[in-house]
Amino acid sequence: MKKRTTSFGRRAGALAARGMLALTLSLAGSAFAQVLPAHLDRANVPQGCLGCHAGGHGAKGTALLKAGTSGVCLGCHDLRAKERSPRITPRLDLRASLDKASRHPVEETSALHRRGEPFPERNPGARRHVACADCHDVHWSRTDSPLARLDGLDTAGARVRQDAAEFEVCYKCHADDANLPRDSKNKRLEFNRSNPSFHPVEAAGRSLRVPSLIPPWNVQSTMKCSDCHGSDDTLGPKGPHGSIYGPILVAHYETNDALGENSFQYALCYKCHDRSSILANRSFPLHNLHVVKAGASCYACHTAHGSQVNTHLVSFNPAVVTLPKSSPQAAGGVVRLPQAAGARPAPFAIPQFAQPRSAGTIEIGRYVDLGNGHGQCSLSCHGVEHNPASY
Numbered sequence: 001m002k003k004r005t006t007s008f009g010r011r012a013g014a015l016a017a018r019g020m021l022a023l024t025l026s027l028a029g030s031a032f033a034q035v036l037p038a039h040l041d042r043a044n045v046p047q048g049c050l051g052c053h054a055g056g057h058g059a060k061g062t063a064l065l066k067a068g069t070s071g072v073c074l075g076c077h078d079l080r081a082k083e084r085s086p087r088i089t090p091r092l093d094l095r096a097s098l099d100k101a102s103r104h105p106v107e108e109t110s111a112l113h114r115r116g117e118p119f120p121e122r123n124p125g126a127r128r129h130v131a132c133a134d135c136h137d138v139h140w141s142r143t144d145s146p147l148a149r150l151d152g153l154d155t156a157g158a159r160v161r162q163d164a165a166e167f168e169v170c171y172k173c174h175a176d177d178a179n180l181p182r183d184s185k186n187k188r189l190e191f192n193r194s195n196p197s198f199h200p201v202e203a204a205g206r207s208l209r210v211p212s213l214i215p216p217w218n219v220q221s222t223m224k225c226s227d228c229h230g231s232d233d234t235l236g237p238k239g240p241h242g243s244i245y246g247p248i249l250v251a252h253y254e255t256n257d258a259l260g261e262n263s264f265q266y267a268l269c270y271k272c273h274d275r276s277s278i279l280a281n282r283s284f285p286l287h288n289l290h291v292v293k294a295g296a297s298c299y300a301c302h303t304a305h306g307s308q309v310n311t312h313l314v315s316f317n318p319a320v321v322t323l324p325k326s327s328p329q330a331a332g333g334v335v336r337l338p339q340a341a342g343a344r345p346a347p348f349a350i351p352q353f354a355q356p357r358s359a360g361t362i363e364i365g366r367y368v369d370l371g372n373g374h375g376q377c378s379l380s381c382h383g384v385e386h387n388p389a390s391y
């Protein structure tokens with residue numbers, strides 16, 4: 001156990017060599033005490049380094065920490081913890097978030113974390129894990145920048161060293177890993193800014209006509225994954241730690257059909273898209289017919305991330321939508337959808353469900369955007385044939 005017997009002083013020295021000491025010294029002379037990283041401020045962590053690190057031997061497999069890589073954090077970030085800092089408020093109570101039904105499996109899998117481990121994961125057999133330290137470098141975290149100094153993967157899949165954007169931190173584990181769960185898609189491919197449509201995480205979106213947006217949201221806006229993935233509790237910690245709504249969503253989103261439309265059912269979307277605008281058919285003239293009268297979920301037709309194939313975030317839910325019965329493609333052939341002059345080339349013959357693991361969106365190209373609020377669908381949904389149907 002080389003790690004455990006190395007003296008703490010030497011390891012502290014190693015960190016100092018990486019700029020820690022330089023930072024501490026430069027801040028010592030600064031009048032702006034508030035830029036001090038949160039945990040190096042004695043008002044927050046009175047014991048200093050020893051607030052987290054052990055004086056002698058540390059917990060097994062950790063950087064000489066007093067407890068497990070994430071356990072050490074929960075010793076403080078828990079309103080009920082005995083030794084918590086008096087500064088911990090409901091906003092910093094991670095215990096409450098991690099007790100929720102949908103959460104990052106921090107406590108279950110933190111022990112697998114190793115400092116400086118490579119990503120994305122190349123071994124398809126490796127167990128997936130996530131620790132607080134994967135998303136926070138606590139020597140640098142600040143109140144205005146909890147993700148300060150983290151590495152990530154950029155839109156091209158290349159490594160970003162230090163100060164990665166939030167989505168680049170997420171791409172470390174939700175994009176190109178060989179051990180991505182079978183039903184999980186490659187987020188880097190879904191959000192790619194060269195896709196025909198995407199929610200504006202990497203860059204402002206493609207569409208200039210999104211009449212439902214509730215100000216201050218507009219077509220120039222960008223958003224973070226954590227605008228959708230975070231706590232249901234608005235007084236709880238920001239960030240995708242845990243929520244009563246899965247998958248770690250800030251508000252409820254019903255993906256099943258036929259449960260009836262109301263403001264709770266699609267509360268996530270209605271946070272930024274005005275419900276009355278959608279139901280009044282201000283864009284898609286058949287929104288009301290589908291969502292209210294037929295009881296279709298937004299999820300029947302839209303992805304919340306992005307599509308490598310379709311405009312307007314159109315991506316049909318394969319659990320309810322199939323190809324029209326009479327289509328040659330349904331029999332394994334290729335269907336050529338009619339195309340308007342100047343329209344984006346339709347993506348033909350992408351075999352249904354046959355995409356490799358870690359693909360981005362799964363589409364079979366049954367939607368054709370004809371421009372100016374018109375389009376065409378060829379599909380079968382709950383026994384209703386669109387072969388094709390136009391609007």
Ligand code: HEC
Nearest residue numbers: 011012015039045048049051052063069114115116133138
């Ligand atoms: C709020 C908790 C916390 C405080 C306070 C803290 N550390 Fe750490 N430190 C950690 C954690 C967690 C890790 C392991 C990170 C990982 O595994 O990715 C770590 C890792 C380290 C390492 C190992 C780095 C490496 O590259 O192997 C050193 C050295 C270190 N800390 C020094 C310090 C010094 C010096 C201080 C005081 C100035 C300090 N730490 C204060 C939590 C803390």
Ligand code: HEC
Nearest residue numbers: 038044045051072073076085087132136138141142143146
């Ligand atoms: C000794 C108690 C203590 C420990 C241990 C501790 N923290 Fe903190 N942490 C605090 C306090 C206090 C603050 C600053 C609160 C504030 O904003 O006023 C803070 C701030 C933060 C912030 C910045 C957010 C903010 O609003 O300031 C992050 C991120 C964070 N902690 C994560 C962690 C992680 C991850 C660990 C484990 C490696 C950890 N903390 C361990 C007490 C602790």
Ligand code: HEC
Nearest residue numbers: 104128129130131134169170172173181225229240247248
């Ligand atoms: C160190 C790896 C790691 C990082 C970084 C990471 N995650 Fe995760 N995430 C996981 C693991 C492991 C799970 C459990 C399910 C799985 O294996 O994908 C998970 C689950 C999730 C889920 C729930 C999925 C479900 O089906 O219930 C969401 C949503 C999520 N992560 C979003 C994010 C966001 C947003 C970020 C960036 C802020 C992020 N993750 C960063 C490892 C990570």
Ligand code: HEC
Nearest residue numbers: 167170174183184185187191199201224225228247253304
């Ligand atoms: C506009 C809201 C929104 C944004 C922004 C968003 N998500 Fe999601 N995400 C959802 C919804 C809704 C679901 C559940 C439906 C689904 O699976 O498509 C979901 C599902 C997921 C899942 C579980 C399904 C899977 O494919 O693994 C993960 C992981 C995830 N999101 C990660 C991310 C990451 C990482 C980002 C940022 C790069 C992000 N999300 C941005 C709304 C959003």
Ligand code: HEC
Nearest residue numbers: 197205206207210219221227268269272298302304312313
């Ligand atoms: C955090 C705010 C936010 C949330 C939550 C959100 N959206 Fe959006 N949405 C936006 C913004 C901003 C745009 C504008 C992007 C553009 O101009 O291309 C947009 C655009 C769209 C578009 C049009 C895209 C295009 O290219 O035409 C659709 C469709 C859409 N959202 C559906 C949804 C659905 C369905 C949900 C719920 C699962 C949802 N949105 C949740 C902010 C949000």
Ligand code: HEC
Nearest residue numbers: 073077091092094104130131132135146226237238239240
């Ligand atoms: C999957 C990535 C991920 C994991 C794992 C994670 N966090 Fe966070 N955390 C975030 C993101 C992203 C934010 C910032 C959200 C924002 O700025 O809106 C954040 C914010 C925070 C904040 C500031 C909250 C606020 O409202 O100011 C604290 C404190 C914190 N995290 C502590 C922890 C602790 C402790 C753990 C482990 C128990 C942990 N986090 C695990 C991604 C993560």
Ligand code: HEC
Nearest residue numbers: 210211212266269273283284290296297298301312373374
């Ligand atoms: C039957 C399929 C279908 C369903 C169900 C559906 N949409 Fe759409 N939606 C579309 C199509 C197609 C467009 C693109 C219309 C065009 O511009 O040609 C669209 C456009 C949009 C837009 C962009 C324009 C605008 O109005 O701002 C948003 C946002 C949107 N939908 C949100 C939603 C939400 C939220 C739900 C669920 C409450 C939903 N949609 C349900 C098919 C659907």
